[in-house]
Amino acid sequence: MNQDHETTLARELLAGRPEAFDRFVEHFRSKIFQYSWMMCGHRDDAEEVAQDTLLKVFENFDQLREPERVRAWVFRIAKNACLMKRRRSIFAPAQELSLDEFLPTMEGDGEQVKLQIADWSNLPVDHLLRRELQEVVREAIAGLPEIYRAVILLRDMEGLSTEETAQVLEIREDAVKTRLHRARLAIRQKLDDYLRHAVAARG
């Protein structure tokens, strides 16, 4: 379901048409579950976050001023529900990723400079290998520090804009951009390692 369909559902619910209720629940429950599963790492927590979030969403539905931003609005509530569930201490320091650790080195000099990265020209298209690649992406996202993980899930997986992501996470747009870039570089690095070793070994 794209964001236009979500907007239509939100408008119908605001207009008091209950036919939209079940579709809205099915759709967002699964979305919130997947986001919180990636954020909390526990199935039970993710189920509870989905229910707590939807409860808050329906209790406060009349406060949704812009139905076209319903996805960002729901995720802001989900983000807070996730924070409540977080099992780790809230005093644990946020881990920072630096740009330098993900920049590739070059070999050679002058005109003959070569980048030390995998061959990305032929990514697997075969269904099984593609799944394997998706699994590498999943592990890479799951291994990111939380502040980066939240940004990549909202920006790339959920397709929220930079501005919407900043609102959901209550951070500046510049911070969204920086974190997104570092998260992508970290994931790129994991994929690169995989392509160099796993795929190369297969020959």
Next chain:
Amino acid sequence: MPTEPHKHNEECREIFGLLSAYLDLELPPDACREIEQHMAGCPPCIEFAESLRKTVELCREFRPDAVPEPISAEARENLRSAYQRMLAARRK
């Protein structure tokens, strides 16, 4: 003397820092032009940008393959009452 793998020059480094914004079309036109001019003469930067573009594509396609258990009748009813309470309060 063996040649040490050398680090990127400053311009490549600067571009690496901007690549996500470039791919997301969030850079002002003059910054885009500068990147494109640099890349035209720097195959390693093109190669790296291409690998990042494919990474972004994979991240956008990514969906965890876990789905929630079907919602229980009780949980659904709780949500429906919350929705109806909200509508009723608004009518007052």
